[in-house]
Amino acid sequence: MSERYEVTAMTRWVNRITSLFARSGRGRTELLLTTGRKSGQTRLVPVSPIEIEGNEYLVAPYGEVSWVRNVRADPQATLRHGSRGREVTLHEVDGEEAAPVVAAYYSRETYPRKYMDVPADPSLDDFGRAAHRFPVFRVETTA
Numbered sequence: 001m002s003e004r005y006e007v008t009a010m011t012r013w014v015n016r017i018t019s020l021f022a023r024s025g026r027g028r029t030e031l032l033l034t035t036g037r038k039s040g041q042t043r044l045v046p047v048s049p050i051e052i053e054g055n056e057y058l059v060a061p062y063g064e065v066s067w068v069r070n071v072r073a074d075p076q077a078t079l080r081h082g083s084r085g086r087e088v089t090l091h092e093v094d095g096e097e098a099a100p101v102v103a104a105y106y107s108r109e110t111y112p113r114k115y116m117d118v119p120a121d122p123s124l125d126d127f128g129r130a131a132h133r134f135p136v137f138r139v140e141t142t143a
Helices: 009-024 066-073 095-108 111-115 124-133
Strands: 030-035 042-047 050-052 055-059 076-081 084-093 136-141
Touching: 009 030, 009 042, 009 076, 030 066, 042 066, 050 095, 055 095, 066 084, 084 095, 095 124, 095 136
Parallel strands: none
Antiparallel strands: 030 042, 030 076, 050 055, 055 136, 076 084, 084 136
8 A cells, every 4th residue: 555645844845846946947847837726826836747759748646636636627737947938738648548658657756656556566557557546648738
């Protein structure tokens, strides 16, 4: 059984530091700007896009968190890295398309693994069975 993801003071602190790196253009983390589904205000969260076979994806390793619900309500967003920003449309994918993306994300990103409920040394089939718990969005640049 995996650990349950909760936003704590430590999580907020790590997100702030990660966001600072993304703002400065360092590392692979980017800032996702969405529109709050209830407030209508701009929301910002650090994300780690991953490219698979020429397509770029965002994975939500902690499940259906706020940014996922915001994107489902309005798929238009902005991704920023340093001074560079790009308008994107996010398309949710599932099943056969999502499983290899989640597997690649799991292989690359070590921190969220403890929250991803998959067996030790997981196979692609394991990710296929678990993919519905980790929303995946294909990134399409619109401008």
